[in-house]
Amino acid sequence: xxxxxxxxxxxxxxxxxxxxxxxxxxxxxxxxxxxxxxxxxxxxxxxxxxxxxxxxxxxxxxxxxxxxxxxxxxxxxxxxxxxxxxxxxxxxxxxxxxxxxxxxxxxxxxxxxxxxxxxxxxxxxxxxxxxxxxxxxxxxxxxxxxxxxxxxxxxxxxxxxxxxxxxxxxxxxxxxxxxxxxxxxxxxxxxxxxxxxxxxxxxxxxxxxxxxxxxxxxxxxxxxxxxxxxxxxxxxxxxxxxxxxxxxxx
Amino acid sequence: xxxxxxxxxxxxxxxxxxxxxxxxxxxxxxxxxxxxxxxxxxxxxxxxxxxxxxxxxxxxxxxxxxxxxxxxxxxxxxxxxxxxxxxxxxxxxxxxxxxxxxxxxxxxxxxxxxxxxxxxxxxxxxxxxxxxxxxxxxxxxxxxxxxxxxxxxxxxxxxxxxxxxxxxxxxxxxxxxxxxxxxxxxxxxxxxxxxxxxxxxxxxxxxxxxxxxxxxxxxxxxxxxxxxxxxxxxxxxxxxxxxxxxxxxxxxxxxxxxxxxxxxxxxxxxxxxxx
Numbered sequence: 001x002x003x004x005x006x007x008x009x010x011x012x013x014x015x016x017x018x019x020x021x022x023x024x025x026x027x028x029x030x031x032x033x034x035x036x037x038x039x040x041x042x043x044x045x046x047x048x049x050x051x052x053x054x055x056x057x058x059x060x061x062x063x064x065x066x067x068x069x070x071x072x073x074x075x076x077x078x079x080x081x082x083x084x085x086x087x088x089x090x091x092x093x094x095x096x097x098x099x100x101x102x103x104x105x106x107x108x109x110x111x112x113x114x115x116x117x118x119x120x121x122x123x124x125x126x127x128x129x130x131x132x133x134x135x136x137x138x139x140x141x142x143x144x145x146x147x148x149x150x151x152x153x154x155x156x157x158x159x160x161x162x163x164x165x166x167x168x169x170x171x172x173x174x175x176x177x178x179x180x181x182x183x184x185x186x187x188x189x190x191x192x193x194x195x196x197x198x199x200x201x202x203x204x205x206x207x208x209x210x211x212x213x214x215x216x217x218x219x220x221x222x223x224x225x226x227x228x229x230x231x232x233x234x235x236x237x238x239x240x241x242x243x244x245x246x247x248x249x250x
Numbered sequence: 251x252x253x254x255x256x257x258x259x260x261x262x263x264x265x266x267x268x269x270x271x272x273x274x275x276x277x278x279x280x281x282x283x284x285x286x287x288x289x290x291x292x293x294x295x296x297x298x299x300x301x302x303x304x305x306x307x308x309x310x311x312x313x314x315x316x317x318x319x320x321x322x323x324x325x326x327x328x329x330x331x332x333x334x335x336x337x338x339x340x341x342x343x344x345x346x347x348x349x350x351x352x353x354x355x356x357x358x359x360x361x362x363x364x365x366x367x368x369x370x371x372x373x374x375x376x377x378x379x380x381x382x383x384x385x386x387x388x389x390x391x392x393x394x395x396x397x398x399x400x401x402x403x404x405x406x407x408x409x410x411x412x413x414x415x416x417x418x419x420x421x422x423x424x425x426x427x428x429x430x431x432x433x434x435x436x437x438x439x440x441x442x443x444x445x446x447x448x449x450x451x452x453x454x455x456x457x458x459x460x461x462x463x464x465x466x467x468x469x470x471x472x473x474x475x476x477x478x479x480x481x482x483x484x485x486x487x488x489x490x491x492x493x494x495x496x497x498x499x500x501x502x503x504x505x506x507x508x509x510x511x512x513x514x515x516x517x518x519x520x521x522x523x524x525x
Binding site for chain 2: 033035057058060065066067068069070073074077099100101105106107108109110111112113114115116117118119120121122123124146147148149150153154156157158236237238239
């Protein structure tokens with residue numbers, strides 16, 4: 001079967017999917033522990049030929065901030081950041097995310113690291129892309145145990161930002177903020193709509209024909225395995241060496 | 251304000267009282283690991299940690315050693331090495347009070363102290379269960395808006411102490427931080443700051459604009475101790491990278507209580523735990 005095996009790795013497909021969702025954004029910021037979103041942002045920057053700015057938190061070379069940790073947040077509140085990525089230990093059908101834990105707070109049965117800046121950035125960054133590789137009913141639940149950051153807000157609450165799309169290891173979803181509901185946008189090669197439904201614990205819309213997620217074009221793969229792998233290795237050495245066999249380049 | 255004192259690392263650790271409310275930097279920003287190791291050897295007790303705004307191995311070690319009464323943080327994580335195992339275990343065992351926050355709230359509440367203000371307003375957060383569980387945070391309508399415009403008010407955070415590592419201190423107690431300006435906010439907001447440094451700078455860090463722009467004036471620095479490679483196993487800016495092999499080993503060992511104790515013993519960190 002090796003002749004039929006794809007020419008790309010699973011991570012490379014996800015990076016390409018996320019990169020497409022950043023098209024046209026002037027400034028994208030990437031938070032902690034996000035190697036795939038980080039690679040997607042660096043790829044889209046390379047494709048934009050300098051039109052897009054990228055700020056990778058925790059990086060020295062790919063992070064412009066000189067005013068300390070608060071600068072990213074101040075930038076976001078001013079509308080200077082167009083896109084950001086968030087994940088979640090749990091994500092529900094109204095796009096609420098849980099980064100704190102499961103159980104009866106504060107006596108949790110399972111503890112996650114914490115909310116980071118999600119409660120703020122989700123409200124203020126116009127195009128927030130939710131990304132969680134694991135696609136299971138453990139993650140995609142009817143209602144999250146703890147709302148680290150709400151997917152939608154009541155009228156009258158200042159909220160220029162919010163969820164734009166959800167990308168998982170199986171599929172992509174769009175989010176409709178007015179209807180507070182996801183719809184299935186595409187399914188990755190090797191999966192199907194029924195398989196996605198079986199692993200998703202919340203309701204969402206399904207169009208009559210669900211397209212297959214487009215694979216990464218060869219020129220993107222070439223960029224990823226070369227320049228982007230080297231750029232990424234500075235902040236995510238483990239990921240860059242596992243996926244691309246890369247170490248920090250000049 | 252008295253002039254900065256220059257003392258050794260063990261003395262610096264001795265001056266951090268049990269029960270102190272201590273601000274810690276994030277993993278990408280001058281983590282004072284050598285001082286943390288000295289605190290563990292002492293051993294310190296009942297610290298109330300304030301992560302600015304997150305922490306990693308520094309908080310995890312202190313929590314695992316039983317040195318922490320409470321922690322206010324936006325997150326505790328070992329980053330690419332995974333969850334912070336002793337933090338996670340302590341929460342699940344109900345042995346640690348966690349005051350969940352969010353990054354910009356911690357920065358803003360320190361800025362309130364920096365300005366001598368009682369509180370700071372902040373956008374976002376509304377509708378989050380973080381706010382729901384923070385009775386100390388208030389919501390009011392923006393008094394300058396035409397109609398209803400709810401906004402969150404955060405009381406100022408004033409730590410007893412800020413502790414961090416830096417590349418240089420000069421003999422006037424000025425400390426060079428480069429672009430890591432969250433450390434300046436921490437030092438401005440805290441009652442005192444204790445700093446460890448890679449080396450002493452021969453000259454005046456405030457003499458030339460190039461260095462002065464990244465320098466914390468000695469006004470805010472109470473004591474300095476020399477600690478070469480004092481951020482290890484974390485990294486320090488351009489000088490040295492994090493020791494990822496060591497951090498991966500910690501992440502693996504600290505998954506169990508026994509493994510954590512073995513790590514502490516192997517690194518001579520708290521004789522009383524392993525005696």
